[in-house]
Amino acid sequence: MNFSAHRVRTKTRAAVKRREDDVEIEEMESGELNLIPYLDMVTNLMLFLLASVSAGLILVQIDTTLPDKAPPNPTNVTQPSTNPDDQPLKLFVSIKKDEMILWSASGLEGTLTQPKAVFRRSGKDGDACDGPYMCESNVCDGQKQACVASREIPQVVFDYRGLNKALVEIATRRYAGKQRKTDTYQIILQADGSIPYSTIVSAMSAMRCVLPEFGKEVAGCALPTDDENLKKAKEPISPDGKLYDTARASYDPKKMALFHEIAFSSGFE
Amino acid sequence: MSFTRREARSIIRKAVGRVPEGEEIRHLNIMPMMDMMTILLVAFIFQAATSATAMTAGTVALPRALSDDELPEGASTLIITRNGIVVEGKSIVAVSNGDVDAAEKEGGSLGIKIPRLTNFLAALRGEEEAKKRLIPGYDPAKAPPPELMIIADRTTPYRLLLQVMFSAKQKEAGYKHFRLIVQKSYPMKPSK
Numbered sequence: 001m002n003f004s005a006h007r008v009r010t011k012t013r014a015a016v017k018r019r020e021d022d023v024e025i026e027e028m029e030s031g032e033l034n035l036i037p038y039l040d041m042v043t044n045l046m047l048f049l050l051a052s053v054s055a056g057l058i059l060v061q062i063d064t065t066l067p068d069k070a071p072p073n074p075t076n077v078t079q080p081s082t083n084p085d086d087q088p089l090k091l092f093v094s095i096k097k098d099e100m101i102l103w104s105a106s107g108l109e110g111t112l113t114q115p116k117a118v119f120r121r122s123g124k125d126g127d128a129c130d131g132p133y134m135c136e137s138n139v140c141d142g143q144k145q146a147c148v149a150s151r152e153i154p155q156v157v158f159d160y161r162g163l164n165k166a167l168v169e170i171a172t173r174r175y176a177g178k179q180r181k182t183d184t185y186q187i188i189l190q191a192d193g194s195i196p197y198s199t200i201v202s203a204m205s206a207m208r209c210v211l212p213e214f215g216k217e218v219a220g221c222a223l224p225t226d227d228e229n230l231k232k233a234k235e236p237i238s239p240d241g242k243l244y245d246t247a248r249a250s251y252d253p254k255k256m257a258l259f260h261e262i263a264f265s266s267g268f269e
Numbered sequence: 270m271s272f273t274r275r276e277a278r279s280i281i282r283k284a285v286g287r288v289p290e291g292e293e294i295r296h297l298n299i300m301p302m303m304d305m306m307t308i309l310l311v312a313f314i315f316q317a318a319t320s321a322t323a324m325t326a327g328t329v330a331l332p333r334a335l336s337d338d339e340l341p342e343g344a345s346t347l348i349i350t351r352n353g354i355v356v357e358g359k360s361i362v363a364v365s366n367g368d369v370d371a372a373e374k375e376g377g378s379l380g381i382k383i384p385r386l387t388n389f390l391a392a393l394r395g396e397e398e399a400k401k402r403l404i405p406g407y408d409p410a411k412a413p414p415p416e417l418m419i420i421a422d423r424t425t426p427y428r429l430l431l432q433v434m435f436s437a438k439q440k441e442a443g444y445k446h447f448r449l450i451v452q453k454s455y456p457m458k459p460s461k
Contacts, residue, residue: 002271011277012284019288035299042306049313095427131455138423153424193428194367197349197421200430201451217455266381266431 088183089170091259093163093203095191100158100203102166109170117166123157125149130215133202134160145215156199161214164206164258171253180251182224187259190266208260210253222256344448345393349421349433354386361389367426374432383436390417390442417444 003011090105092112103115110116121136123129127147129140135147136154167187175184187207191200205211209221225243230236236248244256272280348355353363362373362385374380394415401407417437421430437444 002273003277005270005272008272008277008280012281015281015285016288019285023288023290042310045310046306046313049310155423191427193426193431195427196423197425197427197430198423200427201449204449218453264431264434266435 086181086184088186089174091167091170091187092265093187093189093207095156095158095189095195095199095203097156097192097194100163102163116170117162119159119162121157122159123147123155128214133157133198133205138198155196158199158203160202160206161211163203164211167207167258168210168253171251171258175251176253177250179249180224180246180256182226182246185224185257185259186261186263188263188265190264204262207258207262209257221258221260223260224257344416344418345390345397345444346418346420347390347433347437349419349425349429351422351424354383354433356386356389357393359389361386364429367424367429369429369432381432381435382439383432386433386436387439387442390437390444391439394442394444414446415444416446416448418448418450420450 087106087108089108091109092101092103092105094101094103094112098121100119101112101115102117102119103110103112123134123136125135125137125147127135128145129135129147130145132138132140134140134157136157137147137150138152138155139148139150140146141148189200189203189207209218212218220242222237222241222244224246227243227245230238230243230245231247233245236245238244241255249256346357349364351364351367354361354369362369362383369383371378371380373383373385375382375384397415398409401412402409419430419433434447436442437447
């Protein structure tokens, strides 16, 4: 018995279709889970969650205190016989809307009426910068190392490097090479109520340690401590260079804190 | 053209043989990958959930500063956003135009104490103390003073910062030491 080509073709098509259906049924009945939709969903979720996580932020801290309100204390007056370098200088950094002044309540480093140094506002577009903290626009062009305009809320910027330089000069002149007393590290920060937080923290950074040279990375400085373990240790500076024993180490303003005990003040009464 | 039965069967067998077999991957162990994916998912969802309250209160643009002191461990966290003050993930008071509403301050618009914040911090401190007392050998007299980490938006006015610190420093709450959290600033240099 012979078959025509048409009949053979029809039978072949029917047989192929049956085989394809069988393969599909076998796949479905084999018990294997189809994980492709699950993997698609998980991958999409992962990408979405990864994108929503803010990455690359390195957070650091600056410590401070809020001093108690105290009435004038006549017994707290510095004795004239005391060495000026052993007395707390009672330094103040006052930030006004248009200028920042450095002065001292003790009168040893300028007074409120005749401050030690006055710093004007800076950070205009085009001014030199090595970070956004130096620009009113909060944007520093890395290529030009200059402040550029932005749509961000403008911040109040002062010559923080000038403030740092003045404090380094005071610390060097008074304490370099000597054993600096622990109560000489205090400085008081007072600011106009409208001065933004960004200005406050930039000024605080300039008070704590010597700032790195323009364009260089911050190296930090060692802080004075009363840690008993360090007092017993052979070296007066901790192995990580973060703490030092004031009773044994001679003061080096390039490696040690300038005026790190920063207290906030709301003003005078 | 015609075919014998044998030829027709041969043609059909060949055509059926060309149908691809179903793909069966029998030896791929995807369990470790699924474990890893599930752990990552849970971690991300947990992180998103814990920061959800802070996000609803507004985002915080941290100021940058030249500091390299590492973050403290175990301190309570207070966040000042442009829209509110959040402590340990709970929104305490609203902030508008850089100030707390006068009704929230003791003494009205010129007041500097925010009682609601002081009370919340006092309760928080009480809970922390209770937890610490459960630790064997814990001596409150020798314990370091409580610290408060302040994370504030860069536009936060000094006035509001002082109000927050003053409220936290009240006898009931007793936070005397504050750590201001900032974003580390790296020097910007022209690329070579």
